[in-house]
Amino acid sequence: xxxxxxxxxxxxxxxxxxxxxxxxxxxxxxxxxxxxxxxxxxxxxxxxxxxxxxxxxxxxxxxxxxxxxxxxxxxxxxxxxxxxxxxxxxxxxxxxxxxxxxxxxxxxxxxxxxxxxxxxxxxxxxxxxxxxxxxxxxxxxxxxxxxxxxxxxxxxxxxxxxxxxxxxxxxxxxxxxxxxxxxxxxxxxxxxxxxxxxxxxxxxxxxxxxxxxxxxxxxxxxxxxxxxxxxxxxxxxxxxxxxxxxxxxxxxxxxxxxxxxxxxxxxxxxxxxxxxxxxxxxxxxxxxxxxxxxxxxxxxxxxxxxxxxxxxxxxxxxxxxxxxxxxxxxxxxxxxxxxxxxxxxxxxxxxxxxxxxxxxxxxxxxxxxxxxxxxxxxxxxxxxxxxxx
Amino acid sequence: xxxxxxxxxxxxxxxxxxxxxxxxxxxxxxxxxxxxxxxxxxxxxxxxxxxxxxxxxxxxxxxxxxxxxxxxxxxxxxxxxxxxxxxxxxxxxxxxxxxxxxxxxxxxxxxxxxxxxxxxxxxxxx
Numbered sequence: 337x338x339x340x341x342x343x344x345x346x347x348x349x350x351x352x353x354x355x356x357x358x359x360x361x362x363x364x365x366x367x368x369x370x371x372x373x374x375x376x377x378x379x380x381x382x383x384x385x386x387x388x389x390x391x392x393x394x395x396x397x398x399x400x401x402x403x404x405x406x407x408x409x410x411x412x413x414x415x416x417x418x419x420x421x422x423x424x425x426x427x428x429x430x431x432x433x434x435x436x437x438x439x440x441x442x443x444x445x446x447x448x449x450x451x452x453x454x455x456x457x458x459x460x461x462x463x464x465x466x467x468x469x470x471x472x473x474x475x476x477x478x479x480x481x482x483x484x485x486x487x488x489x490x491x492x493x494x495x496x497x498x499x500x501x502x503x504x505x506x507x508x509x510x511x512x513x514x515x516x517x518x519x520x521x522x523x524x525x526x527x528x529x530x531x532x533x534x535x536x537x538x539x540x541x542x543x544x545x546x547x548x549x550x551x552x553x554x555x556x557x558x559x560x561x562x563x564x565x566x567x568x569x570x571x572x573x574x575x576x577x578x579x580x581x582x583x584x585x586x587x588x589x590x591x592x593x594x595x596x597x598x599x600x601x602x603x604x605x606x607x608x609x610x611x612x613x614x615x616x617x618x619x620x621x622x623x624x625x626x627x628x629x630x631x632x633x634x635x636x637x638x639x640x641x642x643x644x645x646x647x648x649x650x651x652x653x654x655x656x657x658x659x660x661x662x663x664x665x666x667x668x669x670x671x672x673x674x675x676x677x678x679x680x681x682x683x684x685x686x687x688x689x690x691x692x693x694x695x696x697x698x699x700x701x702x703x704x705x706x707x708x709x710x711x712x713x714x715x716x717x718x719x720x721x722x723x724x725x
Numbered sequence: 726x727x728x729x730x731x732x733x734x735x736x737x738x739x740x741x742x743x744x745x746x747x748x749x750x751x752x753x754x755x756x757x758x759x760x761x762x763x764x765x766x767x768x769x770x771x772x773x774x775x776x777x778x779x780x781x782x783x784x785x786x787x788x789x790x791x792x793x794x795x796x797x798x799x800x801x802x803x804x805x806x807x808x809x810x811x812x813x814x815x816x817x818x819x820x821x822x823x824x825x826x827x828x829x830x831x832x833x834x835x836x837x838x839x840x841x842x843x844x845x846x847x848x849x850x851x
Contacts, residue, residue: 347731347735350731351734355738355739355742401750402753402754403750403754404754404755404756405750405751405754405756406758408762408764408765409758410763410764410765417747420743421740424739424743425739425740428739432732432735433732451731451732452729452732454728455728455729455732460802461732478777480765480776481765481775481776482766482767482776483767483776483778484766484767485776486776486777486778490780490784493784494784494787497787497788497791498787500791500795501791501794504795504798504801504802508802508805511805511806512808512809513809515806515807515808515809515813516806517806568766568767577754578746578747578750579747653847653848653849657846657848661841664794664837665837668830668833668834668837672830675830678808678809679808679823
């Protein structure tokens with residue numbers, strides 16, 4: 337058997353970039369998040385190790401490896417060790433079909449900024465693999481043999497599967513418009529100018545996707561699975577050292593994937609006004625597109641981190657209510673509008689109008705209903721008071 | 726299937742990455758277990774009863790509903806891919822396909838309304 341180097345070297349390069357970048361990005365995102373948290377709370381944050389505290393992440397990394405490895409005696413040992421592995425595996429594997437730099441719709445020879453180019457079922461693969469992460473959480477919680485862990489894991493799992501449905505519903509629109517599940521093709525379809533970004537035609541879907549994806553990656557305000565005040569650490573209460581870090585790394589990997597997907601699917605990916613033609617025609621063009629993508633993704637990451645210090649955490653019934661009573665009906669209505677517009681070949685801008693109309697009308701209906709509920713409660717309280725006075 | 730070969734190689738690499746980072750600290754780091762360290766961490770209380778107890782039935786209902794919706798969603802994907810573009814639904818078949826999809830989505834809606842009326846989405850007693 338001969339080794340095909342033309343096939344292997346781009347794959348190897350792409351893999352080295354992802355496997356090298358993700359852990360470092362995870363460590364440095366922790367650092368940035370701590371710094372942001374500090375500034376929001378009028379503190380300084382980590383500033384002792386290296387200039388501006390920049391080597392803090394490296395110190396953390398070394399510490400993780402040298403930390404004592406505790407495996408408590410009451411856990412189911414093999415499952416306990418397997419859970420963080422499967423969590424990280426699913427998070428990392430879902431990146432395989434996401435282009436992390438400019439990539440042509442038709443995979444050519446040479447370097448490509450994606451591990452598995454030209455996978456026709458890209459989005460389905462992504463959804464399938466990322467929903468497997470629920471196993472990491474539930475196995476970890478069960479194996480820990482700790483009540484907090486089990487509660488956290490059950491909560492997280494219910495949250496996870498609930499928000500899976502809005503994600504699936506919100507992506508149907510752009511898939512129907514492009515006629516492909518391949519992420520490179522979905523990005524290529526947004527190539528001609530800023531008005532072609534899917535966001536303009538599917539603003540409601542973009543909102544649903546972003547909120548649901550935030551909940552999927554267990555970020556605040558949706559981090560009910562590990563809320564400290566109620567559950568100690570949630571499903572990773574019994575995990576420490578490298579085993580905890582694998583869970584944390586999986587979470588940050590999810591965050592990176594979500595940010596990339598938001599940009600790639602709804603905000604034009606590496607496209608920007610003035611950049612036309614195939615992505616790898618010139619080296620400069622390739623690099624500029626990469627920078628454009630990186631800037632967009634960083635903005636989304638920064639936005640997610642700011643959300644953490646802006647919104648308080650949801651209550652559990654509110655969280656499940658948002659998925660089942662909020663996002664899913666909105667997603668179905670959005671789907672109906674889209675089917676009608678696409679089947680009857682109306683202008684695509686009708687989708688924008690319908691999206692906004694659905695959002696505004698459902699918001700108004702919600703407010704009216706809430707007002708009526710409050711009035712009813714007040715009336716019943718009045719009746720009680722007159723009865724007993 | 727050639728497109729999926731990189732994923733296989735990558736999968737092996739990722740499993741290797743996770744396994745190495747799990748095993749490495751066990752070789753380097755100190756280990757010294759004490760009876761207290763081995764206890765479950767439940768806010769410093771002594772543990773009583775097994776942690777693995779029956780859960781609220783709500784979680785099972787959620788799982789069943791998830792299956793219903795997710796499987797229906799899976800059927801929507803092939804339709805979405807073939808809605809437009811070449812090789813998709815021919816123009817003169819669009820009407821029937823539209824009607825079929827409306828019936829399909831309305832059964833989904835019916836199941837949804839039924840679950841709501843049954844109170845599956847109520848997490849707090851009224």
